[in-house]
Amino acid sequence: KNEVEQSPQNLTAQEGEFITINCSYSVGISALHWLQQHPGGGIVSLFMLSSGKKKHGRLIATINIQEKHSSLHITASHPRDSAVYICAGLIQGAQKLVFGQGTRLTINP
């Protein structure tokens, strides 16, 4: 079993829908990253958070350290949001990220 698990693995939705991607982890982490990987392959860091909630445009990330759970929400989803979303935990005391397997999101017009 992975130290970082994401759900769902694949998600297809219609434009405009509210999207939630979940991330659970079983190791001690000091922070959690949400990354976006587009079909072209490049990786973009969306958020890094260690508590509470962060918002950037239509994207919202939350984390509950006690429950070892984080969520990424997309409001008013758009086809250009189609990508693979990856959560990664920064291991406590170590300078390394442990990655979830990714969630492939497809937004249809």
Add this chain to the structure above:
Amino acid sequence: DTAVSQTPKYLVTQMGNDKSIKCEQNLGHDTMYWYKQDSKKFLKIMFSYNNKELIINETVPNRFSPKSPDKAHLNLHINSLELGDSAVYFCASSIGRGRAFFGQGTRLTVV
């Protein structure tokens, strides 16, 4: 200007060859990383360097040798390439344990 740049973007080579992938960051970060993304798109850390010092080597074969000539560069040299080395390799950088910025990836294909 590209913040974290890797070259080449694509690399096709024969088994047994030696090849290098270069990475440079112009963000003034002190920590750089190499990650490998396998055919199932799963990312795993390979190496982490802080101020040119190796701090993580995640059980990577000795055929892989990172070199950090300065804080802005972390190159990856691979000896005696094997078919299983085919993957996408990502370089990244950060300030300490802060938010990581990724390069565009290098797709290595060993034939």
